[in-house]
Amino acid sequence: MTGTLEGRDEAQIIASILAGDSQQFHQLIRPYERSVYAMALSMLKNAADAEDVAQEAFLKAFRNLGSFRADSKFSTWLVSITLNEARSRLRRNQAAKIESLDIPSEEQGHVSPTLLRDWREVPSEILERQEVRLLLQEAVLALPEIYREVFLLREVEEMSVKEAAEALGVSDASVKVRLHRARIMLQKKLAPELKKASSQKRRWLPWL
């Protein structure tokens, strides 16, 4: 995560909030807005619910700030709160629906990538196209939950294996296995689609 405050500054801000300067909470959380929202979106899969859950998570973080222990990172703690909020929202939403069937067991079989012979690097400029951003977002959101969580924490939130394991309450080994599968699943789904998308760009905009 870029733009976060140094651990020490963060600890000072937290101390002054706990001492009564609650306005500083605004400053404390600014660097984490996107990561909390992305986490909530990846769980809820809809922008309105995700925004609501993100707000609730920040409020909960404020109310429980006194129970934050400096031996974990503030960002990890915040993500754990977000995960809990998202999960309880999902439970409430699903109370009337049939339980989701997309949760595979840890032992689920081999995941194979898409076989290709050549890969032409797709540059980041392609993300200027909204349909490509959506393509990527939807592919991540379509991952089974246990893979999606790990993928978000490691690739989008840039957490270490240890931090992700702590936030999810699973072992380091599980994080590694799940991350591997998530990456291969995304390669399988996205490699052909990105290939198509980038060749379309060349066809439509030959001057680029």
Place this chain on the structure above:
Amino acid sequence: MVIDCKHVWDHISGYLDGTLEASVLEQVQKHLEHCEICSAILDSTRNILILTADERVFELPLGFSDRLHARLEAEIRGITPE
């Protein structure tokens, strides 16, 4: 030892994270030198990870920050957390 493609796929994640044991890394690298399929799988996976991690993929909705801070302002003013 020579390893086949399927074994190489099992190590793609470790390869990208730089966490493979030296002996495994050597086997994978040897395989990649002559296998264009595995090389393309590796390159495409790396490429896809860079793209999905880009900030633009999970962008905040317009006005998200304003709404968040307005709500915080309304709910936390004058309160000290526990």
